[in-house]
C-alpha cells in the first residue's frame with residue numbers, strides 16, 4: 001500500500017473540495033494524508049468572509065467542510081502563511097504534491113483618476129470589512145454622505161449595493177461584523193446607485209439575486225423599464241434567447257414594474273455608463289461617467305457624460321490572485337495547464353481559473369484537478385512532519401480542535417445576541433479562546 005501526503009494551501013471552498021476529492025480517491029492500495037494550510041486563524045475562506053451576511057443559506061456548505069475536516073486523514077493548520085512562514089519549495093520537500101487554493105484576493109483597478117481618494121474602495125476590501133475579516137475589519141469606511149455609488153454588474157456589486165441600501169436592522173440577526181453593523185446603523189446613506197458599463201443583456205447578475213430586490217421591505221429599487229425592453233428587443237431580434245438571459249431580463253422587468261413603497265431608502269440600477277473620473281479633494285465628492293449606447297450589437301461611447309455627487313464609491317469589477325513568492329502569475333491567475341503548475345505543484349479554484357462561478361463550481365473544478373494529481377502520484381517521498389518545522393520556527397498554528405473551540409465560542413456568543421455567530425475580530429480574544437498550542 002502507498003501512503004502519500006498532500007498539502008493544500010488556502011482553506012476556502014476550492015481547498016476543502018480538493019481535500020474531499022482526495023478523500024474520495026483513497027482505496028485499499030492508496031492512502032492520502034491531507035494537511036490544509038490557511039494564513040488566517042479561521043478557515044472557510046469566502047464562505048466566512050465573502051458570502052453576504054443576509055444570505056445565510058449559502059453558508060450552510062460549511063457543514064460539508066467540517067465533515068471533510070472530521071475525517072482521520074485530515075489536518076488543519078490555520079495561522080500559517082505560505083510564502084512567508086514556509087516557502088512553497090519547503091512544502092514540496094515535505095509533501096508528494098502541493099495544491100494552491102488561495103483564490104483571488106486582490107480587487108481589479110478601474111484605472112481612472114481619483115481611485116486613490118478616501119472613500120473609494122474595492123469590493124475586495126469592502127466585502128471583507130462587513131464580513132469581519134481580520135485584515136479589513138478596521139477599514140476606514142465612512143457612511144456619512146447621502147449617496148453611495150457601486151461600480152459593476154455582477155453578484156458582488158449587487159451584494160455591496162444591497163448591504164448599503166437595506167434597513168440595517170435587517171442585518172441584526174446575521175453575522176455581519178459588529179463594527180460594520182454599527183456603522184450601517186449610523187449610516188446617512190439613503191440612495192445607492194449601481195452602474196454597469198454595458199446593457200441589461202450583458203449584466204453578470206444572476207436571476208435569483210435580481211428577484212430578491214423587489215421583495216426588500218424598506219428599500220425601493222429602480223431600474224428603467226424602457227432600457228430592459230430595448231435589451232429584450234435586441235436579443236430577440238438576434239435569435240432565440242438563452243434561458244438564463246431570459247430569466248435575468250424578466251427579473252429586471254419585474255424590478256422596473258414593481259410598485260414602489262415610497263420609503264426613504266432606494267437602490268438605482270443604471271446601464272451603459274463607464275466611469276471615467278472620480279473627483280474630490282482628499283475625500284471623494286463625485287464620479288463622472290461616459291454614457292454609452294448599443295449599435296449593431298456593440299457598446300460604443302457617446303459624447304455625453306454624467307456626474308453624480310457621492311461620498312462613497314465601491315468598485316466590484318472582478319478580482320486577481322494575490323502574489324505568493326515562487327508562484328507564477330499571469331492575467332491575475334496562477335499559470336497552469338488544467339490545474340498543473342509544475343512537477344508536484346497544482347492549482348484549483350479562482351487562483352486557477354479566475355473569479356467565476358458559484359461555490360459549487362469549485363467542487364467539479366477541484367475534483368478534475370485531483371484526478372490529475374492522483375494519476376501523477378508515483379512513489380511516496382521520504383519526509384518529516386511539517387509540525388516540527390512549524391514548532392522550530394515558533395509559528396503559532398491553529399489545529400482543527402482549536403478551530404472547533406473558536407467556532408463553538410462564536411456560535412455561543414451569537415446565540416445570546418440572536419445571531420448565527422459573532423465573529424471574533426480581536427486576535428487577543430481569539431488567542432484566549434484557542435489556548436494556542438505553543
Ligand code: NAP
Pocket residue numbers: 109110151152153154155156157159196197198202203204205206209274275316317318319355356357358
Ligand atoms: P463578475 O460576475 O465577473 O462581474 C464583474 C462585473 O464588473 C461585470 O459586470 C463587468 O462588466 C464589470 N467590470 C469589469 N471591469 C470593469 C470596468 N473597468 N468598469 C466597469 N465595470 C467593469 O464578478 P463578481 O461580481 O466579482 O463575481 C465573481 C463571481 O462570484 C461570479 O461568478 C459571481 O456570480 C459569484 N458570486 C455569486 C454570488 C451568489 O451566488 N449570490 C454572490 C457573489 C459572487 P463587463 O461584463 O462589461 O466586463
